[in-house]
Amino acid sequence: MRVxxxxxxxxxxxxxxxxxxxxxxxxxxxxxxxxxxxxxxxxRNEADLRCMAVPPKYRxxxxxxxxxxxxxxxxxxxxxxxxxHEASNHLQELPYGGWxxxxxxxxxxxxxxxxxxxxxxxxxxxxxxxxxxxxxxEYPPYTSSTVRSIYHVRNIExxxxxxxxxxxxVFLSHDWPxxxxxxxxxxxxxxxxxxxxxxxxxxxxxxxxxxELLEHLKPTYWFSAHLHVKFAALMQHQxxxxxxxxxxxxxxxxxxxxxxxxxxxxxxxxxxxxAPDYLEYDIEWLTILQATNDLINVTERLWNMPxxxxxxxxxxxxxxxxxxxEVLEKLNHDLRVPCNFSVTVACYDPSKPQNQMxxxxxxxxxxxxxCAQLGLTDxxxxxxxxxxEPHLRDESEEQEDVESSDSGxxxxxxxxxxxxxxxxxxxxxxxEEDEEEEEDSITSARSDMNTPSVEPSSDQTSxxxxxxxxVRILPSSMxxxxxxxxxPIAREGTPGEPEESGSGKDLxxxxxxxxxxxxxxxxxxxxxxxxxxxxxxxxxxxxx
Amino acid sequence: xxxxxxxxxxxxxxxSGVGGWGNGGSFRGTPGSGGPRPPSPRDGYGSPHHTPxxxxxxxxxxNNHSPRQGGSxxxxxxxxxxxxxxxxxxxxxPAGSQQQFGYSPGQQHTHQGSPRTSTPFGSGRGREKRKSxxxxxxxxxxxxxxxxxxxxxxxxxxxxxxxxxxxxxxxxKGRYFC
Numbered sequence: 001m002r003v004x005x006x007x008x009x010x011x012x013x014x015x016x017x018x019x020x021x022x023x024x025x026x027x028x029x030x031x032x033x034x035x036x037x038x039x040x041x042x043x044r045n046e047a048d049l050r051c052m053a054v055p056p057k058y059r060x061x062x063x064x065x066x067x068x069x070x071x072x073x074x075x076x077x078x079x080x081x082x083x084x085h086e087a088s089n090h091l092q093e094l095p096y097g098g099w100x101x102x103x104x105x106x107x108x109x110x111x112x113x114x115x116x117x118x119x120x121x122x123x124x125x126x127x128x129x130x131x132x133x134x135x136x137x138e139y140p141p142y143t144s145s146t147v148r149s150i151y152h153v154r155n156i157e158x159x160x161x162x163x164x165x166x167x168x169x170v171f172l173s174h175d176w177p178x179x180x181x182x183x184x185x186x187x188x189x190x191x192x193x194x195x196x197x198x199x200x201x202x203x204x205x206x207x208x209x210x211x212e213l214l215e216h217l218k219p220t221y222w223f224s225a226h227l228h229v230k231f232a233a234l235m236q237h238q239x240x241x242x243x244x245x246x247x248x249x250x251x252x253x254x255x256x257x258x259x260x261x262x263x264x265x266x267x268x269x270x271x272x273x274x275a276p277d278y279l280e281y282d283i284e285w286l287t288i289l290q291a292t293n294d295l296i297n298v299t300e301r302l303w304n305m306p307x308x309x310x311x312x313x314x315x316x317x318x319x320x321x322x323x324x325x326e327v328l329e330k331l332n333h334d335l336r337v338p339c340n341f342s343v344t345v346a347c348y349d350p351s352k353p354q355n356q357m358x359x360x361x362x363x364x365x366x367x368x369x370x371c372a373q374l375g376l377t378d379x380x381x382x383x384x385x386x387x388x389e390p391h392l393r394d395e396s397e398e399q400e401d402v403e404s405s406d407s408g409x410x411x412x413x414x415x416x417x418x419x420x421x422x423x424x425x426x427x428x429x430x431x432e433e434d435e436e437e438e439e440d441s442i443t444s445a446r447s448d449m450n451t452p453s454v455e456p457s458s459d460q461t462s463x464x465x466x467x468x469x470x471v472r473i474l475p476s477s478m479x480x481x482x483x484x485x486x487x488p489i490a491r492e493g494t495p496g497e498p499e500e501s502g503s504g505k506d507l508x509x510x511x512x513x514x515x516x517x518x519x520x521x522x523x524x525x526x527x528x529x530x531x532x533x534x535x536x537x538x539x540x541x542x543x544x
Numbered sequence: 545x546x547x548x549x550x551x552x553x554x555x556x557x558x559x560s561g562v563g564g565w566g567n568g569g570s571f572r573g574t575p576g577s578g579g580p581r582p583p584s585p586r587d588g589y590g591s592p593h594h595t596p597x598x599x600x601x602x603x604x605x606x607n608n609h610s611p612r613q614g615g616s617x618x619x620x621x622x623x624x625x626x627x628x629x630x631x632x633x634x635x636x637x638p639a640g641s642q643q644q645f646g647y648s649p650g651q652q653h654t655h656q657g658s659p660r661t662s663t664p665f666g667s668g669r670g671r672e673k674r675k676s677x678x679x680x681x682x683x684x685x686x687x688x689x690x691x692x693x694x695x696x697x698x699x700x701x702x703x704x705x706x707x708x709x710x711x712x713x714x715x716x717k718g719r720y721f722c
């Protein structure tokens with residue numbers, strides 16, 4: 001089948017689909033599937049926009065909301081992973097994946113699906129060593145710290161993916177696997193991006209987590225984005241069995257969606273003509289999800305995955321024929337991904353901008369349905385319970401001593417913190433013209449502080465759902481209202497809530513000025529950790 | 545091997561599976577579409593380095609003319625390996641080689657700038673302003689070419705001898721939950 005792959009999308013869905021149409025006419029014919037490698041920006045409204053870790057100047061609504069509302073429809077099945085510039089609150093609703101709009105499927109924190117027999121896996125986010133061994137503890141409204149850590153890859157997701165045994169056809173990661181640049185035209189890469197040289201030579205560019213997965217999964221194709229350059233590599237794995245030929249991975253990284261940039265690639269991928277032409281769950285992956293359900297961790301404390309070191313009663317969570325059969329029976333032998341998209345929040349209306357739209361930690365009915373089918377835990381439900389009953393949250397304070405030199409009260413309405421610190425360490429190096437833009441944008445950081453407004457009513461939500469036909473209209477009982485969830489604003493200041501290291505909750509007192517790296521320590525909380533030495537060691541990795 | 549006949553005898557766009565989205569509307573139905581536009585130098589089609597991707601002679605897919613024929617790659621999971629191991633071979637450029645990064649001589653790749661830390665978002669006032677948002681400025685012929693055409697496989701064994709720091713774990717072990 002013909003597959004198009006896109007690099008960083010940055011909300012430019014219209015442009016991508018238009019270019020795809022153009023490409024189809026230029027030769028290859030219709031494309032069956034579009035894969036997007038992150039920075040998708042599934043922004044539905046103004047509240048989502050505030051959850052993206054970008055300076056305010058770059059918080060553009062773009063075009064996704066038109067697909068969410070039903071005004072437009074994706075002309076081809078689109079599957080994507082998350083990157084480091086996302087409407088994180090939206091993607092957080094779907095930790096196991098789901099539809100963000102009709103025909104647009106998010107793979108989740110990690111996920112595997114099948115389309116026409118082609119097995120497609122992916123992992124969302126980017127690697128940062130200091131967050132890698134934490135649980136999924138973040139929830140909206142995010143602080144200046146959690147708005148970034150939310151998209152950092154966690155060891156549990158890598159661990160789950162490493163339980164896979166069956167062959168993988170396509171895998172997606174936003175950041176590149178570390179070392180992959182040694183398998184392609186490195187000289188040309190460094191000519192184009194000369195400032196990668198040192199990291200390439202030191203072999204520190206890219207994600208070691210993705211590299212582990214690449215080594216384990218050995219997919220036929222691996223697609224990435226993030227570094228905004230097209231780069232192809234051809235990796236010959238070592239043969240596992242002398243009687244079988246060694247596997248090879250064709251790696252391709254793509255640029256971001258802009259004119260004259262290599263943000264799109266159309267390739268032909270072998271598929272099974274007998275397989276259905278709709279999206280299917282992967283039975284091995286579902287079985288692993290079920291097996292590892294008890295490993296869910298919603299705390300900030302560091303942990304390691306079970307391994308065969310004498311400390312764990314179980315370390316192998318791979319699927320067996322028997323367990324897969326059990327899961328299949330649970331699903332009545334129907335692996336079809338249900339088309340159960342529903343609109344859950346009010347959609348952006350250009351004629352009625354709502355800059356003060358309230359941000360809500362939403363339980364998505366798709367996730368509820370998925371978890372109910374398989375007996376899984378919705379991470380967001382666990383997080384909400386933990387926030388309501390702080391003792392369930394594993395006393396993060398006991399893990400790390402946090403000494404705050406700032407006794408100011410947390411901001412009541414401070415949800416818009418992504419631009420408060422100087423340079424987002426997760427952003428990558430670009431051209432000097434971009435830096436000019438960045439400098440211009442920093443000082444306006446606090447211009448759009450979030451204040452609550454009227455939450456969309458059930459009626460509103462139903463109206464949105466009814467606007468297009470193939471969308472599931474939620475019964476009123478499934479629509480999450482503010483009352484059922486509790487106010488995120490109130491929760492922000494909940495006494496006893498574990499304080500996050502590096503939290504930005506007290507940032508209302510921060511002067512409205514650019515915080516350079518040099519000044520940052522003076523303005524932020526002074527944090528003393530028991531394991532400071534470890535942090536100091538691993539923070540070197542953040543340079544990439 | 546069924547590779548050359550991959551496209552099932554179905555309508556050109558994936559049909560709507562039972563209860564599916566229908567895979568959306570056809571691209572052909574997009575408003576404003578008016579059929580193929582003649583090639584222009586701006587698209588890079590005038591370049592000798594590019595094969596016109598349309599027409600029976602140069603259809604980018606399915607001719608199984610791979611520069612790596614005879615390579616040792618395993619094929620896909622749904623049939624025997626295709627020649628050269630690449631299931632979707634592309635037409636070779638008449639120039640003998642495809643440009644690695646897909647830039648035609650007539651196209652400048654701006655925005656690949658200096659090592660400054662910045663946002664990955666596009667600039668509205670870069671050195672070379674984006675003058676047009678028309679879709680043709682977004683399309684590049686290299687988007688249809690085999691990106692791996694000029695590459696030789698590199699063995700993991702060779703690279704891992706040179707570099708070892710690919711592991712995620714760099715510090716002390718934390719607590720165990722199980």
